Amino acid sequence: MRLLDAYIGRTVFVAILMVLVLLLGLDFVLGMVAELRRLKLDYQVPEMLIYLLMKMPQRTYDYLPFASLIGCLVGVGSLATHSELVVMRAAGVSLWRIVWAVFKPMLLLVMIGTAIGEYVMPYTEHLADSERALQRAGHQDSILQQAGVWHREGDEFQYFNVVEPNGVLHGVSRFRFDENFRLLESSYAKRAISQGDHWILEDVQVSRLEEQRMVSEHSQTLRWDTGLTTDALNIISVSPEDLSIRGLYAYVNYLERQGLDASEQELEMWKKLMQPLGIIALIVIGVSFVFGPLRSVTMGQRVFIGVLFGFGFKIFQDLLSPASMVFGFSPALAVAAPILLCLLLGWWLLRGAA
Known part of the structure; x- marks a missing residue:
């Protein structure tokens, strides 16, 4: 048999x-x-x-x-x-x-x-x-937008053109608003590299709104303290159908903590x-x-x-x-x-x- x-x-x-x-x-x-x-x-x-x-x-x-x-x-x-x-x-x-x-x-x-x-x-x-x-994109600044990821952290909205699995971001745009959703500050960094508990932004252009004028600053490198980890980025930057069950469970919990659907x-x-x-x-x-x-x-x-x-x-x-x-x-x-x-x-x- x-x-x-x-x-x-x-x-x-x-x-x-x-x-x-x-x-x-x-x-x-x-x-x-x-x-x-x-x-x-x-x-x-x-x-x-x-x-x-x-x-x-x-x-x-x-x-x-x-x-x-x-x-x-x-x-x-x-x-x-x-x-x-x-x-x-x-x-x-x-x-x-x-x-x-x-x-x-x-x-x-x-x-x-x-x-x-x-x-x-x-x-x-x-x-x-x-x-x-x-x-x-030829590793230029104008990286294709369809690869990008939006993320919200408190009063700040962030957009990443490309998220690499090894903890490198390309084209990091950040927009900070007040409680009435008026823009206070925007910045763009060509690249961001994870350092574990923080990120290092490279080639950063920052624009701030101060009363009746805008102030712009440029920095070669800038420390970025954020609660966004490499593991979290590897989840939110992938389509839901391409995530594992564990990744989807973590994604659902993350969205619920952010008050999102x-x-x-x-x-x-x-x-x-x-x-x-x-x-x-x-x-x-x-x-x-x-x-x-x-x-x-x-x-x-x-x-x-x-x-x-x-x-x-x-x-x-x-x-x-x-x-x-x-x-x-x-x-x-x-x-x-x-x-x-x-x-x-x-x-x-x-x-x-x-």
């Missing part, structure tokens, strides 16, 4: 890996076509290829649920096409035993996906985006928490389809229906997610509802097949 479990698991596991590699390869080619139009200054073909490779962990994490569904349909479907499932059932192997044999290697995939999302993707995404912004970050945190359960739900659907309505159809039809179902699942999730913020119901419910529906549908189909 162990040999049978290993055979079923290996067949499905290889099918999922093949689908995942195919999706990543297609994404890489499309990304390369899109990036070729953005070549500029120090950002040329070698830098573009490095950038796309650094985006692969994030793509792998995003495609894993979809690849699991299609790969499960292909793997289990190939066993059905060659009548191997019929032989197993005739030999007395129960349906639930076959389902468990499919699930065992999937647990490894779930753990790999979780590890990528927690420990690899946040760092590579931050590094890829910050390096590309610097390269496309954290619903988007909380929603993304629930998505990541429930992604392993989502992968399991899609695998249940894939197995139940092969044993149920898709038992006698061709492989092409299985893949086509799997793609349609995968897109439908994604669209349903994407519609419920913003609806939770608009109508004020729990983001956990918005994320869990499609997953629970998949599990119930799969269980119902498998129960009928058994």
